[in-house]
Amino acid sequence: MSDQPGSALGELIEQARDTHVVVIGGGVAGLVAALECAKVGLRVTVLEASDRVGGVIRSAEVAGITVDVGAESYATRGGHVRALLNELGLDDAIVRPAAGRAWVAGLPGGAAAPLPSGGILGIPDNPWSPEVRRIIGWSGAWRAYLDRLRPPLTIGHERSLGRLVRSRMGDRVLERLVAPVTGGVYSARPDDIDVDVAAPGLNSALTRAGSLAGAVGQLAGARSGSPGSAVEGIDGGMSRLPSALRSRLVELGADVRTSVRVEAVTAADSGWAITIADAGAALHADAVIVATPEAEARRLLSAVVTALDPAPATPAAIVEIVTLALEAPDLDSAPRGTGVLTVPGARAAKALTHSTAKWAWLARDAGGLHLVRVSFGAQGEAPATSELDDADAAQLALVEASALLGVALDPTQLRGAHRERYVQSQPASAMGQAERSAAARAAVRAVPGLAVVGAWISGTGLAQVVPDAVAEAEHVRRGALWGDRAADR
Numbered sequence: 001m002s003d004q005p006g007s008a009l010g011e012l013i014e015q016a017r018d019t020h021v022v023v024i025g026g027g028v029a030g031l032v033a034a035l036e037c038a039k040v041g042l043r044v045t046v047l048e049a050s051d052r053v054g055g056v057i058r059s060a061e062v063a064g065i066t067v068d069v070g071a072e073s074y075a076t077r078g079g080h081v082r083a084l085l086n087e088l089g090l091d092d093a094i095v096r097p098a099a100g101r102a103w104v105a106g107l108p109g110g111a112a113a114p115l116p117s118g119g120i121l122g123i124p125d126n127p128w129s130p131e132v133r134r135i136i137g138w139s140g141a142w143r144a145y146l147d148r149l150r151p152p153l154t155i156g157h158e159r160s161l162g163r164l165v166r167s168r169m170g171d172r173v174l175e176r177l178v179a180p181v182t183g184g185v186y187s188a189r190p191d192d193i194d195v196d197v198a199a200p201g202l203n204s205a206l207t208r209a210g211s212l213a214g215a216v217g218q219l220a221g222a223r224s225g226s227p228g229s230a231v232e233g234i235d236g237g238m239s240r241l242p243s244a245l246r247s248r249l250v251e252l253g254a255d256v257r258t259s260v261r262v263e264a265v266t267a268a269d270s271g272w273a274i275t276i277a278d279a280g281a282a283l284h285a286d287a288v289i290v291a292t293p294e295a296e297a298r299r300l301l302s303a304v305v306t307a308l309d310p311a312p313a314t315p316a317a318i319v320e321i322v323t324l325a326l327e328a329p330d331l332d333s334a335p336r337g338t339g340v341l342t343v344p345g346a347r348a349a350k351a352l353t354h355s356t357a358k359w360a361w362l363a364r365d366a367g368g369l370h371l372v373r374v375s376f377g378a379q380g381e382a383p384a385t386s387e388l389d390d391a392d393a394a395q396l397a398l399v400e401a402s403a404l405l406g407v408a409l410d411p412t413q414l415r416g417a418h419r420e421r422y423v424q425s426q427p428a429s430a431m432g433q434a435e436r437s438a439a440a441r442a443a444v445r446a447v448p449g450l451a452v453v454g455a456w457i458s459g460t461g462l463a464q465v466v467p468d469a470v471a472e473a474e475h476v477r478r479g480a481l482w483g484d485r486a487a488d489r
Helices: 008-018 028-038 077-087 130-149 161-169 171-186 202-209 212-224 240-251 294-301 360-366 390-405 433-445 462-488
Strands: 020-024 043-047 059-062 065-068 103-107 111-114 231-234 255-257 262-268 271-276 283-285 287-290 317-326 339-342 351-354 370-376 414-424 450-452
Touching: 020 028, 020 271, 020 283, 020 462, 028 043, 028 240, 028 287, 028 462, 043 283, 059 317, 059 414, 065 360, 077 231, 077 462, 103 171, 103 390, 111 130, 130 161, 130 171, 130 212, 161 171, 161 212, 171 339, 202 212, 240 255, 262 294, 271 287, 287 294, 287 462, 294 450, 317 390, 339 390, 351 390, 360 370, 370 390, 390 414, 433 450, 450 462
Parallel strands: 020 043, 020 287, 043 255, 103 339, 287 450
Antiparallel strands: 059 065, 103 111, 262 271, 271 283, 317 370, 317 414, 339 351, 351 370
8 A cells, every 4th residue: 555645544644644643642552652642643632730741750859869759560460561662661770579478557456467469359278377376366367267167158249358358257357467468458448449450350259269268368369379479660760761751752743741731621613722821722632532640630520521420430549658778787677578568547658669689770779878768648548748848757757767667867867858749549349349340431421522531531650551541542532543444443
């Protein structure tokens, strides 16, 4: 097929050049969607309200060390993020975290212990194992054992993770093992997590095995044969990803603008008008991809998508991360591994990551200092740091780090601190979230020339955000290039 003017391919190339796609939001979802459009020759403009791209992937200097202060890793499932890194030439920078288990703190008497191996979402496969009994005690182990005596007729039909664990294994397993995991990973309570989404196959395995512990053993055994680490990172920090995406977009001729706030999206002749704050004229687009957090996405889209509710159904979690740089030789041995989760309500912090123990590249760059990330905030609660200034927030983080790591730390050891606040979308595993996301996606897709991407609709984590953005960009570019014929192709 010729690409000369007048040929079918030539006409398609000209159509691509004449088609303008505006992406509102410069997080990873928006940048990936923009890249997919720019790769086929569409004219692309990215509008980001803040002064930087990357969304929840952020870096900062703490005591002269560049460190991730937002997302610090990605899940390897599906291979989508690794494929993107390969495409961007970052494959040589992919690194794995140090081996080791997380700890749980906030046990009775202020005790802490390693989370047991062999479990799923904190649910143990053997409540009698010494490492499980150390956390839930003998009475907790006896209660969990009743799981094996429950009648099979009630098995396999519970969607709420919290209700399932509570009914099968009791409160101690729920509060001391499962809740720390869901709080630290999802910023959500176990009762609000959908078993079928968070642990696919668990209910079916429960029916087969006749007990929750047996089901966990079946699934954990199957997963143990899977090669590779569950998460990976990037040498130098995750912020290299949005930087590389932006560079590739610029190479392809895309226009990436920061500090540009979009006030409204309205229908216009043969497309859309994008009203920008403090700008004279509206920007015209043939197609619009909205890649902002949920509240802003609904605000922008509900004016032109009548079936879309303008307000989120459930509030997002507000999370604050305080990163500390410490000169503390007592941490050299990583006394509590690479991270600590907390029993909800036991401490002000919900989790801690000993970053220099987790990532060899960061320990290399830190020059003997220890970098520790202390996380505050969960679904339905304000972070304990929310009313504090930066100095007091750092001091609270230091107190929490000392307790969670089991090492006496004092202000004289603090060499630097950084505080970061962000909105964490509802996880895909939240009860009803799959249905809410599907309804929102269907409502937006029903309007030609519009699409929506981002963690709030795809689920949190790059392993879900990236393939969803690729799929939605494909939907947009097919519609832009093929129009009514796209549905037949």
